[in-house]
Amino acid sequence: MIHIEHLHKSYQVGGKAVSALRDVNLHIPKGKIFGIIGRSGAGKSTLLRTFNLLERPTGGSVRIDGTDITTLGKTELDRLRQRIGMVFQNFSLLSSKTVGANVEFPLKLAGGHSAEERRRRVDELLELVGLSEHKDKYPAQLSGGQKQRVGIARAIANAPQLLLCDEATSALDPETTQSILALLAEINVRLGLTIVLITHEMQVIRSICDRVAVIDAGQIVETGEVADVFLHPKHPVTRSLVAEYMHDDFDVARVKTADSRRLRLTYVGDAAYQPILTRVVEETRASITILQGAVSRIKGKPYGQLLVEVGDENGEAAAVLDLFRRLDVHCEVLN
Numbered sequence: 001m002i003h004i005e006h007l008h009k010s011y012q013v014g015g016k017a018v019s020a021l022r023d024v025n026l027h028i029p030k031g032k033i034f035g036i037i038g039r040s041g042a043g044k045s046t047l048l049r050t051f052n053l054l055e056r057p058t059g060g061s062v063r064i065d066g067t068d069i070t071t072l073g074k075t076e077l078d079r080l081r082q083r084i085g086m087v088f089q090n091f092s093l094l095s096s097k098t099v100g101a102n103v104e105f106p107l108k109l110a111g112g113h114s115a116e117e118r119r120r121r122v123d124e125l126l127e128l129v130g131l132s133e134h135k136d137k138y139p140a141q142l143s144g145g146q147k148q149r150v151g152i153a154r155a156i157a158n159a160p161q162l163l164l165c166d167e168a169t170s171a172l173d174p175e176t177t178q179s180i181l182a183l184l185a186e187i188n189v190r191l192g193l194t195i196v197l198i199t200h201e202m203q204v205i206r207s208i209c210d211r212v213a214v215i216d217a218g219q220i221v222e223t224g225e226v227a228d229v230f231l232h233p234k235h236p237v238t239r240s241l242v243a244e245y246m247h248d249d250f251d252v253a254r255v256k257t258a259d260s261r262r263l264r265l266t267y268v269g270d271a272a273y274q275p276i277l278t279r280v281v282e283e284t285r286a287s288i289t290i291l292q293g294a295v296s297r298i299k300g301k302p303y304g305q306l307l308v309e310v311g312d313e314n315g316e317a318a319a320v321l322d323l324f325r326r327l328d329v330h331c332e333v334l335n
């Protein structure tokens, strides 16, 4: 759907060029939820805003369904923008208009609908985002989560093929964040539209994204399926984002390591529900100490990740490794 090639963006600051994006190459497939994660100032917003040319790149191309949008004239660009919805961190609602009127606004702008058609479409959208009873309220009378639901209804009013979400849940508490993410996941499936979101939170990526790209200092440093990137991060920036998310601050260096092997075990799918550690201890009689662990889900799919210390006084670690691998557990030997 979106092919980004050799994208550059620099800003003039005090007469000097500051690079915000440096040779970004990215492919975003149709119908998926694609996350872009990075720290503050990494270039996330700048990159997302090139997808509808709110930000014009200094070099490179942005092809959407085969068309390089940087070559479009004003009329064609306006038409393209109607096929791309956008959701903002601060909601960007019109405070003097009701919920219904906010959602109706892009339909009026696009034209071609009668008042009755617009009314029906607004009702349908408010039903979809769970706000039917709030149609006549004003934004100030809504909670943050409700405001973002209005933002989402407005963004999809003209049935776009692509929805861009700029830190859509950053202003919300964790519970509301989850409900908004669930709504985005539902919209992705029900309407089949492609979603690209930017975030600085691994939790957002883990909850709903299919693929992820990690951006640092204007460059994409890692990209792939969320489970691969999350469970086997390669780049130092990805590793630190994952470690922070896992609250990985336990001082493992202080644990005794003489005559022992330290392993990182990763298992995905049904294996997460199996008593794998018990089985390995029973069969090998090895001593295994858990140093860190998490069992959770990536986009609904269970996974487990454990850091363990395996006693190796009599060479039993080799048998442990062998058995874990036969049980389809990914093992990384750390010492």
Ligand SMILES: Nc1ncnc2c1ncn2[C@@H]1O[C@H](COP(=O)(O)OP(=O)(O)OP(=O)(O)O)[C@@H](O)[C@H]1O
Pocket: 011, 012, 013, 018, 019, 020, 038, 039, 040, 041, 042, 043, 044, 045, 046, 047, 200
């Ligand atoms: N209009 C601008 N003029 C000058 N520099 C800019 C402008 N917009 C962004 N930048 C710079 O470009 C870089 C990337 O900014 P961007 O807002 O894309 O990062 P971000 O990853 O979205 O950060 P945050 O999460 O803090 O919003 C930063 O160094 C920023 O200072």
